Amino acid sequence: MKRVIHSLWPPLALVAVLLLAWETLVFALQIRSFLLPAPSAVLRALIDNADSLSRSLGLTTLAAVGGLAIAAIVGTVVGSIVASSRLLYRGAYPIATLLQMVPLVAIAPLLVIWFGYGVKSALASAAIVSVFPVIANTVDGLRSTDPNLRELFRLYGADRSTTWWKLALPWAVPNIVTGLRIASGLAVIGAIVGEFVSGYAGADAPLGVVVLSSLREARTDLVFAAVALGALVGFTLFGAVSALGWLLMRGRT
Amino acid sequence: MADTGRSPAAGISFEGVSMTFAGVRAFEPVSLDVKPGAFVSIVGTSGCGKTTLLRIAAGLIAPSEGTVNLGGARPGMCFQDPRLLPWRNSLDNVTLPLELAGISPDERQDRGIEMLRMVGMGDAWNRMPVQLSGGMRMRVGLARALVERPPALLLDEPCSALDEITRETINELLADLWKELGMTVVLVTHSLAEAVYLGRQVVVMTGRPGRVVSVHGIHLPSRQPEVRTTVEFAQALQSIYRDMTLPRPPGGIAPSSLSKHAGAEP
Structure with a gap:
């Protein structure tokens, strides 16, 4: 606990200083609220719209968490399949490298055709954007098994599937957790972009839609409030994945 | 037994x-x-x-x-680097060969603890490899090599x-x-x-x-x-x-x- 406080206070203090500077600057330069709202105005917008924003938060969280969960399962399975065969790996590796250059969010509008308007498209968008780092890190982890330990398993006559379960997979856990950490941030981005194209306004508008509709009404304070809540989803997911990683790797180091 | x-x-x-x-x-x-x-x-x-x-x-x-x-x-074989699995404690490392041979968990545990005692590591059965010194790790490696009582x-x-x-x-x-x-x-x-x-x-x-x-x-x-x-x-x-x-x-x-x-x- 002491260590947590020790490492947390400098960034928190810096954030406080920056927020204070922002507030002062807006006030001193008389910047108009629709251009740049002061942090206090964003806070007020959050409190005043707590009810509808919390429903938006719920929808976006559902899309991001669901997308990340699908990415975790699909990514680990696909990564395992790719890593299991040398030929498949050699075939898939250049494709995976090229796929990283593809702006995946650009296909988000297409998702509406497949999944319709609403949370399903946002969830699919989150899953598609976040699955690749999970696949890449799973493959790396599974292929980096210590050859000495592989030899040990060979000495004791372990077959392929036993070696995978009891050696390669536990060995790859740190890599998979790293992939999931990267994916947790991407899942929120994917969810919001998905909502941009597939969400509808109204009482049940997800955060992405809140950003768009508030912008149209020049409610920049609400835009910032929605962005802050989106960041909160990202932080929470990252924290949850890190905690899971800590649990899985307890005692190793 | x-x-x-x-x-x-x-x-x-x-x-x-x-x-x-x-x-x-x-x-x-x-x-x-x-x-x-x-x-x-x-x-x-x-x-x-x-x-x-x-x-x-x-x-x-x-x-x-x-x-x-x-x-x-x-x-049984023991290497220069004892090759322990870092996510397993001493006992679970020692019983790995028995596990791979399909021996029941109860028997594994009995034989693993007994082997750890023979190498002077009976009290450290639940320690993780990172918590062990080089000599202790080698003892665990020896126990694993011998746990099947190889000829x-x-x-x-x-x-x-x-x-x-x-x-x-x-x-x-x-x-x-x-x-x-x-x-x-x-x-x-x-x-x-x-x-x-x-x-x-x-x-x-x-x-x-x-x-x-x-x-x-x-x-x-x-x-x-x-x-x-x-x-x-x-x-x-x-x-x-x-x-x-x-x-x-x-x-x-x-x-x-x-x-x-x-x-x-x-």
């Missing part, structure tokens, strides 16, 4: 075993007969093929020519990464385990003192290409640590050292080196 008795020892016979890597002869044909229950040390300069010979005996690699016969038994134990420079004091305690442990369990032991080492102190026979190899130069029977007045200061010990070291540094005979291998036999002490 865990079996506390001695292991049935297996002999190991190498018949014309040679190894060629990518057209380069790693060592010339080796014929050696290790009697059941023997403790044989193999010494030699780096690159003489002693570790390769051991890995062939373990079935990890196939020789280019010749055969190794262990009577169908699977040997033969192959040791690949088990002490070379340890400090002097730890090395000595591990040597004592090896001597005790051999006496208690009675399995055949083949120890590959580059420490002549270790080879002579532990082995009842010492096989001397030289390099490029590797070959067996001689096999020495070691007869010491005692096997207490103090024996290292006796004349007999020094003489044994001296004769092995001489064989290791012999000038290479012209035309390759000395024919007499090919069929030396290492037998158990009567």
Whole structure:
């Protein structure tokens, strides 16, 4: 606990200083609220719209968490399949490298055709954007098994599937957790972009839609409030994945 | 129930075993007969093929020519780096071979704890590898190699990464385990003192290409640590050292080196 406080206070203090500077600057330069709202105005917008924003938060969280969960399962399975065969790996590796250059969010509008308007498209968008780092890190982890330990398993006559379960997979856990950490941030981005194209306004508008509709009404304070809540989803997911990683790797180091 | 008795020892016979890597002869044909229950040390300069010979005996690699016969038994093996799984505690590392052989969890645990006690690690059964010193890790590695009560134990420079004091305690442990369990032991080492102190026979190899130069029977007045200061010990070291540094005979291998036999002490 002491260590947590020790490492947390400098960034928190810096954030406080920056927020204070922002507030002062807006006030001193008389910047108009629709251009740049002061942090206090964003806070007020959050409190005043707590009810509808919390429903938006719920929808976006559902899309991001669901997308990340699908990415975790699909990514680990696909990564395992790719890593299991040398030929498949050699075939898939250049494709995976090229796929990283593809702006995946650009296909988000297409998702509406497949999944319709609403949370399903946002969830699919989150899953598609976040699955690749999970696949890449799973493959790396599974292929980096210590050859000495592989030899040990060979000495004791372990077959392929036993070696995978009891050696390669536990060995790859740190890599998979790293992939999931990267994916947790991407899942929120994917969810919001998905909502941009597939969400509808109204009482049940997800955060992405809140950003768009508030912008149209020049409610920049609400835009910032929605962005802050989106960041909160990202932080929470990252924290949850890190905690899971800590649990899985307890005692190793 | 865990079996506390001695292991049935297996002999190991190498018949014309040679190894060629990518057209380069790693060592010339080796014929050696290790009697059941023997403790044989193999010494030699780096690159003489002693570790390769051991890995062939373990079935990890196939020789280019010749055969190794262990009577169908699977040997236990311990490496320079004990190769523990970092996500498993000592007990679960030791019982890995039993787990892979499909033995029930209850029996695994009994046999694992018993083996850990034999190597002096009974109290540390739930410690993770990172919490163990180099010597303790080697003890766990030894326990794992012996948990199946193999008829033969192959040791690949088990002490070379340890400090002097730890090395000595591990040597004592090896001597005790051999006496208690009675399995055949083949120890590959580059420490002549270790080879002579532990082995009842010492096989001397030289390099490029590797070959067996001689096999020495070691007869010491005692096997207490103090024996290292006796004349007999020094003489044994001296004769092995001489064989290791012999000038290479012209035309390759000395024919007499090919069929030396290492037998158990009567």
